Amino acid sequence: MKALARARDQLIDDAVALVASGMSVPDAAATLGLSAAALYSRLAKVGVRTELQQKPRITPQQKADAVERVLAGEPVEKVAAAFDRSVNSVYRWVQQARQEKAGGNRDAVQPANTPEACAVTTPAHSKVDSVPAPMKTQAGHAPADHAEDRVKVGRGVQLSFEDRLTIQHGCSQGMSARQIATLLGRHHSVISREIARNGWEIIDDDGEKKVFYNARRAHTGAKARACRPKVRKLDDNPVLRAVVVACLARRWSPGRISVWLQHAFADDESMRISHEAIYSALYIQSKGSLRAELEAVMKTQDVLIRGGKRRKTRPRNAGVLTGKPWIKGAEITKRSPEVDDRAIPGHWEGDLVIGKGGKSALITLVERTSRYTLLGHLPTEHTSMTVIAAIQQMVKDLNAEQLKTITWDQGVEMAQTARVRIKDGCEVYFCDPHSPWQRPTNENTNGEIRRRFYKKGTDFAEVTPEHVAWVQDELNDTPRQVLGGATPR
Structure with missing residues (x-):
């Protein structure tokens, strides 16, 4: 115990000496292998008064410069290090700048979450849709209803049309997903998934694969997929609904129905549905009236599949052979x-x-x-x-x-x-x-x-x-x- 006390006293003496020489408490803590908070408390116990050292305030001009550098394509991490701030702080500045540009109203841009908002009108002067899909390597103009529909950047935020233009340019230049992600300040997996979802590969005469990506078509498809509420498959496809009801009437489980549809209709993609969708239509009344329709077909209200009772506790002599x-x-x-x-x-x-x-x-x-x-x-x-x-x-x-x-x-x-x-x-x-x-x-x-x-x-x-x-x-x-x-x- 005395040895530990002496080592602690020596550690405090070293900290006091470093702080007295002009070193900041965080730097002294890093030098001694301590946390800054622990060092503050130890210095206070020995009577050394120190004020929490705060970083200098960022001026509006510095924020504007940081935002300009990020929008110019400089990595967010590099900009944050240049201004001695965290990456989240820089993301927040970019968000605030875009909100101010949109008029300071958070509700100025409505998300495309309704079927009406997802309707895209193709400009008359755009020639993109008149070209076969593999040849659509030019983005053309932005969609007619396109606006600055992304007011946030960073993790968990959808890609904007400008981001997709950058991805298209990177693909045309043969850049990798990591290189494009560096330009956008996004994680490389986001770019990889976007290219896999909306891009396509063509093998040239030399046997090399070339990736093509069309920003306008990708953005239009993303907005269409974001429509809410979506039309459920069982409501939109009467043939599929009739087959599912007939299978449920035979008391097949939703999991069996799902795999059987893939087996029986191997060439018909419209006859596909997950077992979760069938369960939702059966057990959640707000997600369809499949239960009522099934009751009418089976002429009984006992249409839901229920599990059995809990098993009895296994006896202690289980596994012991008897004298039979x-x-x-x-x-x-x-x-x-x-x-x-x-x-x-x-x-x-x-x-x-x-x-x-x-x-x-x-x-x-x-x-x-x-x-x-x-x-x-x-x-x-x-x-x-x-x-x-x-x-x-x-x-x-x-x-x-x-x-x-x-x-x-x-x-x-x-x-x-x-x-x-x-x-x-x-x-x-x-x-x-x-x-x-x-x-x-x-x-x-x-x-x-x-x-x-x-x-x-x-x-x-x-x-x-x-x-x-x-x-x-x-x-x-x-x-x-x-x-x-x-x-x-």
Whole structure:
């Protein structure tokens, strides 16, 4: 402790000596490796009174000179260093100068955020639009409704028409995005994104790529994209809306609808919509009446997809093998590793969906690679021999390559597999207790059946075999995101 006190006293003595010699407190702090605020407080404790040293005030003429240098293309950082001010201060001066030039009224220039304000009238003397797009390398005149529509510069501010003219000139001169960004005092990523969005490349006879950029077309497009409110795709495209409603009526999820549209309408860009837009039209009433239209089509108000309840806490004995005799020798740990990567088809997962009162049931078999689903109807009971006989009937048309393994939970309904084979060449394996994630595809399918077709508490004795067959066809005709929008068939 005494050594630390002596070092502190020596540090204060050095600081007092530096300040007494005429050095400023910030410079003395930098020399001693301290912060200026800490040094001020330490000097005050030892009785050395110092006033906070302020930078000299900037005169209006100096501000005007700084603004002129920035608008002339000099980097903002260099101008800020020349006047011993921060970059944000210089940005603020430029903003104030442009506001004064516009008349000092912040509302003098209205942003282009309405469809009417986005309408651009092409000047009669402009020849830009009469030339094919790749040849439009001249900016021509500014748009007829163009004004000084950017009163701020710096981070988070849109590019002005003058900025885009500078970008066009830089592209024509073969300058890089970083070089153009230096001229504008902007980050290079802003310029790179602007060129990627509105420019195009042409390969000349020598095989070299040349970037072309048209400032007027880029500025007009930017103003059009900034229109608010925008017309939503589902309101502007009745064909797309009808297809989305038809898919939702089949209880497809918005994510599946989005990827299926890309798969089914690969050559039609107008038939594209994100899953977020569908969710917004369904759940946010101010963003469309899709829910009301869907209720009219489905003739029910239960049209929204809702998640299940929270899972129960996993028991402490989860994963511990029990003494069930039919499991011995058929544990999932003895299953071939080729099943895990889903690269080879022929490996299935199975389970029961129990009906009302625990009497009736539905057998679900799902192939891990293609997600193809088979359903079996058990209207009265689900004993082991009944389940095995139903599965044998379900897989009778599958050959040895299409049916290699079946992974089941440890339910008693598969107890007879130890002495009765489902099919020659087909091995049955059992998951660990309370480990449904070892049959993820089958668990997801069971949940989808509950959400789309048979709610919890359904009595399968009242369900016809024809309806079960229809549900099986619906599941196999449903696009899957994991398959890139394709169906399991």
